[in-house]
Amino acid sequence: MVYLLERSDPAGNDVNCIHDWYCKSRRWKRLMVDRVLPDVLDGIDLEGRVLEIGPGPGLVTEALLDYGVADLTTVEIDPRAAESLRGRFGARVAGGGFGRVLITELDRRFLFRASVAV
Numbered sequence: 001m002v003y004l005l006e007r008s009d010p011a012g013n014d015v016n017c018i019h020d021w022y023c024k025s026r027r028w029k030r031l032m033v034d035r036v037l038p039d040v041l042d043g044i045d046l047e048g049r050v051l052e053i054g055p056g057p058g059l060v061t062e063a064l065l066d067y068g069v070a071d072l073t074t075v076e077i078d079p080r081a082a083e084s085l086r087g088r089f090g091a092r093v094a095g096g097g098f099g100r101v102l103i104t105e106l107d108r109r110f111l112f113r114a115s116v117a118v
Contacts (some may be wrong), residue, residue: 020078023056033063041067049073055103058085063113065101084086 022028037060046069055061055074058081065073076082082105088099 005055020056023059031058037063037067051075055085056081057089061085061089061101073104074103075106077106079105 037075046064046067049071050064050069050073052061052064052072052074055076056078058074061072061074074082074085076085082103089103
């Protein structure tokens with residue numbers, strides 16, 4: 001039996017389907033939002049700029065905004081995920097309460113070049 005674990009996005013990048021599925025799950029959200037983030041963010045000043053690398057479906061992004069982050073930049077390599085994040089959080093930002101949320105896409109070829117150059 002063959003299982004398809006990767007799919008290609010419109011730019012031809014491979015995205016691991018199991019990773020994509022798990023990062024959207026309630027289990028992942030409970031783990032990150034209820035257990036990991038409270039410990040990680042304890043004592044951290046979130047009033048300045050915050051960078052989230054690899055927001056995926058945005059479960060942690062949403063939690064960061066709920067924690068009161070007002071200047072959040074996310075960097076995502078999957079163009080579909082980045083577009084989805086723009087759709088989810090663009091209205092929330094425009095609706096008030098937050099300074100800004102910048103959602104950027106990073107080309108995987110840049111990551112490869114950067115890692116080779118180091």
